[in-house]
Amino acid sequence: MAGAYDDRDGKIWMNGQMVDWRSAQVHVLTHALHYASSVFEGERAYNGKIFLSRQHSERLHFSAGELDFQIPWTVDEIEAAKQEVLTANGFTDAYVRAVAWRGAGEDMGVAAARNPVNLAIAAWEWGSYYGDAKFKGAKLDIAKWKRPSPETIPVHAKASGLYMICTTSKHAAEAKGCSDALFMDYRGYVAEATGANIFFVKDGEVHTPKPDCFLNGLTRQTVIGMLQDRQVKVHERVIMPEEMESFEQCWLTGTAAEVTPVGQIGDYNFEVGALTREMSESYEKLVRS
Template sequence: MSWDDNGGKVWMDGEFVDWKEANISVLSHVVHYGSSVFEGIRCYENKNGSAIFRLDEHVDRLFDSAKIYKMKIPFEKEDIANAIKETVTINNLRSCYIRPVTYRGYKELGVNPLKCPVNTSIAVWEWGTYLGDEAMENGVDIGVSSWRRLAPDTMPSMAKAGANYMNAQLAKIEAIENGFDEAIMLDYHGFVGEGSGENIFLVKDDVIYTPPLSSSILNGITRNSVISIANDLGYEVIKEKIPREMVYLADEVFFTGTAAEVTPIRSVDNITIGSGKRGPIAEKIQSEFFSIVEGKTEDKFNWLTYLDY
């Protein structure tokens, strides 16, 4: 049964509407020019209830992305945070994926967006492991894409903007057509950037490396969470430019992201990484991450916002 058959509700500019009625004009600016910013958020059910992971940080980033594109969201951050919580509860979902999106609606057509209204919608649905259940233990096979990340003076990578993912789609399609699960995209200078929708980490001699923001990557919230977990476990995390060949020589490589969570990489360009399966450091970080979101250990970082049911 599809979600709309269950009578799901979508929050649209302060009101809940039925899934099938959550529509916009075909002439909306976002349809023609990609003018949207969005977030991907997870809600986890655990022994203490249902909790949204890093809600405030996601809302902050949504507003930051909108600010970069001069999109004034006509709600306060607290309003959007509350709307996200209400959307989950009204749909009676204990665990789910949450998609708030702010976009330019319709008033007139043309590249200039400034006269078009700024709308915000929030949808939720059940969504399991992004790259497959087996990937969490066995890892995934990755290919380095021929498509590069956006140059720093073209489009802002720190904005989680819908239009940026046209670039990511090219890499994802290429990866799938070449028999890989996902892609690694290099930045404008040929250094490692990120996946089509994930940040990336490498491990070499018990030191963890990840590309800096200057490598045209999204400032990932799960990325930041993993850095906090790694530091708490006593590992050094270095943010620096990473040459492509360093990936092949790494002891471990793994992706992070709201959808991907913490997913090990077992091969890149058909070159086996480490032992060809999840490495010990990725396993420790993965275990600690899930222990927190599943309520098995203390939420020492105050990442969880519990819902009232």
């Protein structure tokens, strides 16, 4: 399946019903379109099974609560709906997108307590997020924007509005021939890429930024567990930008990114080393087990 995302064959689950792909539409005065009152999950199905499916559904509910609305479908109902979408579209390996948002209603201002909450779930076939960079090593720009303070936004929600600077930063990176961009946080510490967490290797040990002002990704948590099972020391800590010069290897983690090696960030270069390749291959085996 290819082409514009609003003009495809298939089915999308929307507010309790399976609808034709092209009919899954919202009104132009939908609150989320104007005020970013929307949360979502990106998930992958392998061999017909969505990896960490329930954890994603639970996080969707958590994110909605952080944005002060409740999703009128339970975690169990969301789980069932995701399987319905895969079945209806005949997918076994697919990307799954669940999105919940405040729709059009009596309110059309900042406040939207009287507006209904909607939920939709779509799925499509999607290959490697970074293309051949998954094997050769991605090239990252350094974003001009910074991840903001937890005092300013709900940093642990997977909320659509938090991705505005991700879009602009990725566009700027791609214009320079890069695959993605790396954010620093509001304090100047290394944070994350536009849609993935980051890991570094030095002297056989792994270093990764503390997720105190950005999303603690489910793939990130999975990979940390895999490293610990291998008795590899993992340091979750503050990382200064200049430390990147001393790191030997680097990789990104995320549902879309999976485990993707990084070959360059700005002026810093990394080898696609043995541990990076091992984690990428082991993650691939895990999600398909």
